[in-house]
Amino acid sequence: MLMLLPLRAFLLYGPPGTGKTLIAKAAANESEANFISIKGPELLSKWVGEPEKGVREVFRKARQAAPCIIFFDEIDAIAPIRGAIFGDSHVTERVISQLLTELDGLEILTNVIVIAATNRPDIVDPALLRPGRFDRILYVPPPDRDSRIQIIKIHTKKKPLAEDVKFEELADHTDGYTGADIASLSSAAVMLALHEHITKYESRRS
């Protein structure tokens, strides 16, 4: 029999807008597990000991609500490299220690998956990136051409497109655009079309 330990923690990193948070949401939706979302800086508090308590609480609730996914967005805000920041109260250092003990401590996480996202993995404390803590560190790159076609289709689904709009051509022109950029692009195109439509009638009336 294979005594294989399941993967418990994943770190997603990549440029902003590439869909790291969306992947976590999709994982929660598909697995139908409970989902606890923590936006990095919201754990921090002006009271000494509160952030660490917050981390403990999150993991305690997750254990109670298992199967559960804990999602730490912008983890670089709560777990930067220790010793790199001077002049603070070393609160992030204690938060990291708390996270390390929760991820890799004596109490085993059963049916609890931790997903973290950051666009600055280089400033996340290396102790968190060692095996046993975040088991998989995955790069989320900007979408390739085929992915861009799918993203464009999604964002223009309920919009009145003219016949001259070709998804393939748009995908060719949007090299380097992320999912978030494409979403903004389609909104901006709608606004431009709307503006043109309104001004057309206004000029006719005058």
Added chain:
Amino acid sequence: MSPEEAKKNVQELKIHMRHFEEAMKKIRPLSTQELNMCEKISDQFGKPDIAGRRRSDRESESGLPSSAVT
């Protein structure tokens, strides 16, 4: 234009390719510098991307070095 007029002529509202082209002038893609930084970090970690591919695979697929993507 009155709201009634706008409703009546809503069928005429179409988004053309020129609107997307105009929008592209306002919304710019990620800068090469930013992208290169992320690629460099991914090299540092030597970890695969979300689809399980390594950087060299992505380059051979696109026929371009990742750094050439703007």
